[in-house]
Amino acid sequence: MKPVRSEGLAAVFAVHRGRMLAAAAALLATMLAGTALLGLAGGFITAAALAAGTAAGFNFFSPSAGVRALALARILSRYAEKLAGHDATLRIARDLRAWFFRRALPLAPARLGALRTGELMGRLMDDIGQVDGLFVRALGPLAAMLGIGLLGIAWAAWVDPWAAPILAVAALAMGAGVPALVARRGQVLEHRHAALQAALRTCVHEGIEGAADLAAMGATRRWAGRVDDAAGALADSGCRRRRRLSAGDLLHALCGMSALLAMTVLATSAAHAGRIAPAHAAALVFVTLALLDVWAGAGLAWQALQGGRASARRLRAVVDAAATVVDPPLPQAVPATGALCLQGVVFAHPGGRRVLDGIDLRIEPGQRVAIGGDSGGGKSTLTALALRVHDPAAGAVRWDGVDLRRFAQAEWHARVAWLPQEATVFAGSVRQNLRMGDPEAGEAAMWRVLAALDLEARVRASGGLDSEVGEGGALLSAGQARRLALARALLRPAPLLVLDEPTEGLDEDAAAALLLDLERALGGRSLLLVSHGALPASLPWRRLRLQDGRLHPVTAPGMRPPG
Structure with missing residues (x-):
């Protein structure tokens, strides 16, 4: 276990940047293999259909070998991505908890005493869980999406220069524009959702801890009502989050359909005009379809990033509090006995x-x-x-x-x-x-x-x-x-x-x-x-x-x- 040289939260992730880069590279390779597989298969099927009855001169073996190679590469890269991603995440989870306890324990009991037990448990469980999953849910996917987008746009420009702008606009709209529109006030809503989770956990925990006293005072029903109210508020917040995601999915679908239609029109026109081969035109359409499917996950990744940032702020709000006592720069040895x-x-x-x-x-x-x-x-x-x-x-x-x-x-x-x-x-x-x-x-x-x-x-x-x-x-x-x-x-x-x-x-x-x-x-x-x-x-x-x-x-x- 490498020591965390800095006390900042970013240092926990920096220690494992090598593993995160390896996992992101494997995820990019998986996306690239899947996209290339769909493009090659689409072009191959189109070329085979056009060559029906005139098999002379048609190369059957190279594309079919390419399809098999890409399918195998996708399986292997997928396995490597899962292995590296979960290895990095579990190590981050371990170090993140050690970081939190190392920073929080000097605050006990004077500073931590201001937090209710349920709220502190929520930060230990929910917030740390959100932050330690930042890489696999947000940072890794977003980095891989950016990489596959740049490669896809470069390839489209090589096939037909007019295809690159279509993919670029689609990438910007689906990868940044729609998430930014959906995420308006998202940080505030994510912070409120985390607070509601903590409130419900606190209410349930205190009700269990004080069950005997509540029963003795005849207050069990009233406390259960408070739990129901807290659960209802959290459910309403969850519904608002899902509505935002649903709106994002709809906008993603509209952008995707528009981009696919534009690319289909461009590819068929280019093939009809003889600028590109029919197989390349089919490959353009199928690669666009694969890229749109990849970029459709941008909304979830951005929401995970927002949720993780809100949780990180809540964790820092605990550990950044000034300790009531601090060690001297050069501590003196404690005598074994004395008055x-x-x-x-x-x-x-x-x-x-x-x-x-x-x-x-x-x-x-x-x-x-x-x-x-x-x-x-x-x-x-x-x-x-x-x-x-x-x-x-x-x-x-x-x-x-x-x-x-x-x-x-x-x-x-x-x-x-x-x-x-x-x-x-x-x-x-x-x-x-x-x-x-x-x-x-x-x-x-x-x-x-x-x-x-x-x-x-x-x-x-x-x-x-x-x-x-x-x-x-x-x-x-x-x-x-x-x-x-x-x-x-x-x-x-x-x-x-x-x-x-x-x-x-x-x-x-x-x-x-x-x-x-x-x-x-x-x-x-x-x-x-x-x-x-x-x-x-x-x-x-x-x-x-x-x-x-x-x-x-x-x-x-x-x-x-x-x-």
């Missing part, structure tokens, strides 16, 4: 109030710090700053005395084990989920962390480390899924553990038991935990409360839930 220190940290979301207003916090190696506070008070924002998902507006976040902005993000993240509030359990086995925390972890380490979080018996009873957990942990209870996600974080060999609501979904006794198990499993690692829930009084953790953008010490033995 996490927030000094005078101020943060506010765009257009919002200050969520954090002068935070000072130091977590020494091996120290445990738990932070409570009301919802919306900035606890998750504080963990996002520690992870360097955001940079502070003022102040600094440091590790071992070095500002996090001097580290490469990937290197810093390797030093942190992270459990978000809505941690995902991925479809697959227990082993596969745990190895996302540490790909090198052995079975003994996996069983130790499962035992520490009271999951060992459940996993052994269900079939061991290779037992399936289902999509989103569907085969586990909510508490078990939460513990498995925490086990994945604990398995990660990182000196700092950052947890956001690790006891979410657990009752008070289970939450207390989990936190006590967590304390024993932490070893010498540092902990930054944010939670609404009460902490067991026996935990020797430093306790703080985030209120009005500042941290305040908690002197009570436990942290009270909000309210």
Whole structure:
């Protein structure tokens, strides 16, 4: 796999220009063989008919050999075109997805969070599918049509100079004029169609994800109505697209009939006047027929090009957004251990109030710090700053005395084990989920962390480390899924553990038991935990409360839930 040297979308295609040129050349050869075959066969049949009864001097073998050779060449070039075209397309599809994820992942979660899940899925599936098919549906056919048109016009000019203008006008009308007429406002309509596809996908996805809540609120019928409305709008857009294509087909047919009639009149007149042989006159008509058939596909190719360009703009609208954090030009090596220190940290979301207003916090190696506070008070924002998902507006976040902005993000993240509030359990086995925390972890380490979080018996009873957990942990209870996600974080060999609501979904006794198990499993690692829930009084953790953008010490033995 060749590296993409540039970050532009065009670079994805440029890497495979050799394969695309080979596929376009094979497609041109297929068109050329088919056109020449029809022209030669038409001239041969005409000459044979005129020579009936006077076979003397008639060359039967050369044209028949030519017909067989062109038929074989068409089969071989067709096979080569399919092979080269699909090879180029599949490679482009692979690299296009890698390009999108490479550009989009640094935007998560801050920038991508503004997109609804269904809309993002639409861009990943529909838009990328439109763009990676640009070559076989648009660029390759249009290039081959241009090539066969130029060759056909040159050949017609050789046979009869008056034939070339007819083919040239037909080529311009069918290959450019009619598509341009049909494509008026086409970019706007294609963009709207792509948006309607995304809206329908979003509506369906959110309805499936929230089916239980919709049923509980008695809103299923209303949501189904929204899906029907979105599907109806997409169907109307599709009908408008088909009407435009049908109008283009009609105009193509009219142009084709006019060109064929003009060429027939010219060829018969030239043959009658003795300017060209009757066989050449027949060949002109049949070549014109073949070229018109090729050019009739120009409308679909131009529409595919419009659709692909609209999808490319939608993809660029995602990946061209400025990342909230960037790596320094010369990253500094991340110390293996150290103290996490927030000094005078101020943060506010765009257009919002200050969520954090002068935070000072130091977590020494091996120290445990738990932070409570009301919802919306900035606890998750504080963990996002520690992870360097955001940079502070003022102040600094440091590790071992070095500002996090001097580290490469990937290197810093390797030093942190992270459990978000809505941690995902991925479809697959227990082993596969745990190895996302540490790909090198052995079975003994996996069983130790499962035992520490009271999951060992459940996993052994269900079939061991290779037992399936289902999509989103569907085969586990909510508490078990939460513990498995925490086990994945604990398995990660990182000196700092950052947890956001690790006891979410657990009752008070289970939450207390989990936190006590967590304390024993932490070893010498540092902990930054944010939670609404009460902490067991026996935990020797430093306790703080985030209120009005500042941290305040908690002197009570436990942290009270909000309210």
